[in-house]
Amino acid sequence: MPDTLKEFVLRTPAGGVKRYDHDALCDLLEIDDRSRVIFEQGAGREAVVRIYPSNPLMHMAEISVDDLLMDDRGRITLGMYYDGSPLRFRLFDPKTGNAQRGAVFGTTGAGKSRLVQAILVACKRSGIVVHLADLKSGQSVPEAKGQVATRVTTQYETILMLRGLVAEAQRRMVAYAEMGRSGFVINSPDPLTYGIVDEANRLLEKNAPFRAEAAYLIKELGRTGRSVGVGIIIAAQAGHLDELGGSDTLRAMLKEGEVILLRWSSSMMQQLVGDGLIPRGEALQPIPKVVGEVRRVRRFHESGDDENDDVNSQGMLYHLTGTRPTSMARTYVVGSVAPCTGYDPLILALYGDSPPPGEPIDLMAFVTEQELAAANGDDSASNTPAHAAPPPDVTSMTTAQRIIAALARTPDGLSEPELLEALNADGGREIRRGTLRTTVSTLRNENLLARPDGTGRIIPAPAG
Numbered sequence: 001m002p003d004t005l006k007e008f009v010l011r012t013p014a015g016g017v018k019r020y021d022h023d024a025l026c027d028l029l030e031i032d033d034r035s036r037v038i039f040e041q042g043a044g045r046e047a048v049v050r051i052y053p054s055n056p057l058m059h060m061a062e063i064s065v066d067d068l069l070m071d072d073r074g075r076i077t078l079g080m081y082y083d084g085s086p087l088r089f090r091l092f093d094p095k096t097g098n099a100q101r102g103a104v105f106g107t108t109g110a111g112k113s114r115l116v117q118a119i120l121v122a123c124k125r126s127g128i129v130v131h132l133a134d135l136k137s138g139q140s141v142p143e144a145k146g147q148v149a150t151r152v153t154t155q156y157e158t159i160l161m162l163r164g165l166v167a168e169a170q171r172r173m174v175a176y177a178e179m180g181r182s183g184f185v186i187n188s189p190d191p192l193t194y195g196i197v198d199e200a201n202r203l204l205e206k207n208a209p210f211r212a213e214a215a216y217l218i219k220e221l222g223r224t225g226r227s228v229g230v231g232i233i234i235a236a237q238a239g240h241l242d243e244l245g246g247s248d249t250l251r252a253m254l255k256e257g258e259v260i261l262l263r264w265s266s267s268m269m270q271q272l273v274g275d276g277l278i279p280r281g282e283a284l285q286p287i288p289k290v291v292g293e294v295r296r297v298r299r300f301h302e303s304g305d306d307e308n309d310d311v312n313s314q315g316m317l318y319h320l321t322g323t324r325p326t327s328m329a330r331t332y333v334v335g336s337v338a339p340c341t342g343y344d345p346l347i348l349a350l351y352g353d354s355p356p357p358g359e360p361i362d363l364m365a366f367v368t369e370q371e372l373a374a375a376n377g378d379d380s381a382s383n384t385p386a387h388a389a390p391p392p393d394v395t396s397m398t399t400a401q402r403i404i405a406a407l408a409r410t411p412d413g414l415s416e417p418e419l420l421e422a423l424n425a426d427g428g429r430e431i432r433r434g435t436l437r438t439t440v441s442t443l444r445n446e447n448l449l450a451r452p453d454g455t456g457r458i459i460p461a462p463a464g
C-alpha cells in the first residue's frame with residue numbers, strides 16, 4: 001500500500017466541473033481502490049485531487065459532548081471533512097436570531113438516524129427544546145425517549161405536534177410584535193425550539209394519510225418559524241421527490257436551510273438535480289457503499305460475497321449548504337458500532353442524566369372539532385389514538401370538497417400554484433389548472449371561498 005499523499009491542483013473550466021466521472025479519473029490514475037482518491041471542486045476554477053494511502057475518512061473518532069455543545073456562533077461539530085477540518089452544523093444564527101430549517105437525506109442505512117441522534121444530544125446539552133417524531137414506531141432513535149420535551153411515534157400525533165409548533169410560532173410572532181421586537185432573542189423569554197421528524201418520508205409519501213397537511217405544516221414552519229426561534233429538521237429517505245410531498249416542500253427546506261446529503265441512490269440524485277434542487281449534484285464524487293474495496297471483474301467460477309454485509313461508509317456525506325458543498329465529509333462515530341440488545345449505553349451517556357429542556361406540547365389541544373366528532377372510540381386495532389379521524393377518502397370527494405379541505409387550515413389562503421400542488425398531493429385524482437380555476441370561481445360565487453382580494457390568493461370564506 002502506498003504511504004504518501006499526492007495532491008494535484010487542477011484548473012477547471014469556468015464555473016467548475018459540471019459532470020464528474022470518478023471512475024474515469026481513477027482509471028486514468030490507475031488506482032483500483034476508488035475511495036483513496038478524493039476530488040474537490042474549489043470555488044472558481046480550481047479543483048483538487050488527492051490520492052491518499054487509504055480513504056482518509058475510514059477511521060473516525062467517537063463524537064464527544066464537547067463537539068455537540070453549541071458554540072457562540074450557534075454551531076455544533078458533527079464530524080470532519082476529508083482533510084481533517086471540522087464539519088459544523090448550524091442550529092442558531094446569533095446575527096439574525098434565526099432558528100434553522102434542516103434536512104438530512106440519504107438512502108436506507110446511510111446514517112440518517114445516527115446523525116439525528118447527534119443533533120438530539122446537541123439540543124439537549126445546549127438547552128434547545130426538541131419535539132420529536134420518530135415515525136419508525138420509535139425505533140429510529142429509541143434512546144431519545146425521555147430526552148426530548150415531546151416524543152411521538154405515529155403519523156397522526158406528528159400532525160398534532162406540527163400543528164402545535166406552528167401555533168407556537170404564531171403565538172411568538174404576535175407576542176414579539178407587541179414587544180416591538182423584530183427578531184428572536186434566545187431564552188428571553190422563549191427557548192430556541194425545534195421540531196425534528198425522522199423518517200419524514202413516511203409522512204410525506206404518496207397516499208400517506210396526512211400528506212397534504214404535513215407538507216403544508218412543514219413549509220409553514222420553514223417560512224414563519226425561523227425568525228421566532230422555532231426551527232424544523234427532517235430526515236428522510238427518498239427515491240422520488242413525490243415521496244417527500246412534492247418538490248415544493250423540499251424547495252422550501254433547501255432554500256437557506258442546512259442540508260446534508262448522505263449516501264444517495266442514483267434515482268434520487270437524478271431527481272434532485274433534474275428539479276434544480278441540487279444544482280451541482282453531478283459534480284459530487286459518489287459515496288461508495290463500501291470504502292477501501294478494490295473492484296475487479298468476477299470470473300464465472302468465483303462466487304461473490306454479499307456486498308450488503310460490507311457496508312462501511314455510513315455517515316459519509318456532503319454538507320450541501322456549508323462552505324464546502326463538494327467536499328466529502330463524515331460524521332464522527334455516534335454510539336456503539338455493534339448492535340445493542342437494548343438502549344445503546346454510549347448514546348445514553350451522551351444525553352446525560354438531566355431532564356430535557358422545555359415542556360411537552362399538549363397534543364390534545366390540537367385535535368380539531370371535526371376530528372373529535374369523527375372519533376368513535378372503538379378504533380382499538382390501530383395504533384392511532386382513539387380520537388384520530390379516519391383519513392379522508394379523497395377519491396370519493398368532489399374537486400370542490402378537496403379545495404375546501406386543502407384550504408381548511410390556511411386562513412391566509414394559498415396561491416394558485418400552491419393550491420394546485422396541495423391538491424395533487426392529497427392522493428386523489430389529478431386536477432388540472434383549468435378545472436381548478438372554474439371550480440374556484442364557482443365556489444367564490446357561492447360564497448364558499450372569499451372574494452378575490454387582488455393578490456391572486458385563494459382564500460377560505462371567513463368563518464360564521
Ligand SMILES: Nc1ncnc2c1ncn2[C@@H]1O[C@H](COP(=O)(O)OP(=O)(O)OP(=O)(O)O)[C@@H](O)[C@H]1O
Pocket residue numbers: 106107108109110111112113114115140237314315331332333334335336337
Ligand atoms: N455516525 C455513526 N456512527 C456509528 N455508526 C453509524 C453511524 N451512522 C451509521 N452507523 C451505522 O449504520 C447503521 C445504519 O445507520 P442509521 O440507522 O443511522 O441509518 P438510516 O439512514 O437512518 O437508515 P434507515 O433508512 O434504515 O432508517 C447504524 O445502525 C450503525 O450501525
Ligand SMILES: [Mg+2]
Pocket residue numbers: 112113114140198
Ligand atoms: Mg433511520
